[in-house]
Amino acid sequence: MVLRDSLGKIIFSSCRELRACAEPLEAELLSCLEGLNLALQWTQLPIEVETDCRVALKMITAVDRDRSRYSMLVDQIRRLMSEGRVVKLAHICREQNSISHYLASFGRTECRTVVWLGSGPGNVPDLCKTDYALD
Structure with a gap:
């Protein structure tokens, strides 16, 4: 995950090795939870969580209580989102x-959990x- 300000400057980037993960949806929800947790701690700016997983997005934004195997993750994300920020x-x-x-991929192949302040590994x-220039 990467947290950037409105000018595209990196506040932090991070990766986590997931030692047990049932499927990509679980990884996406864990990433949303971790990213939101870190963002709430590292900035007072408004936060935009971006995901390419429509299923995760639908689970988090649904009005009804989630009853899937990932209900605890979804509830934790919703709780963080409702803390007034x-x-x-x-x-x-x-x-x-x-x-x-x-x-x-870096976290998975390097078997590392890392947070980089103001930067990131490799070509991040x-x-x-490049991403900011395209926006």
Whole structure:
């Protein structure tokens, strides 16, 4: 995950090794939870959580109580979103999510959990600059 300000400057980027994960949906929900948790701690700015997973987005934004196997994760995300901060959820296409996919791959292949302040591994800073220029 990557947290950027309104000018595209990296506040932090991070990755986490998931030692047990049943499916990609679980990984996406865990990423949303962790990213939101970190963003709430590291900035007072409004937060926009972007995901390329429509299923996760639908689960989080549904009015009804979630009764899936991931109900605890969904409830935790909803609780964080209701703590009085401005949090917006947005769906983006997979091609727009290349930075997060790069970081997820890094965490998986390097078996590491890391937070970089103001930067990121490899070409993450360059990807952020390119991504911001395209917006």
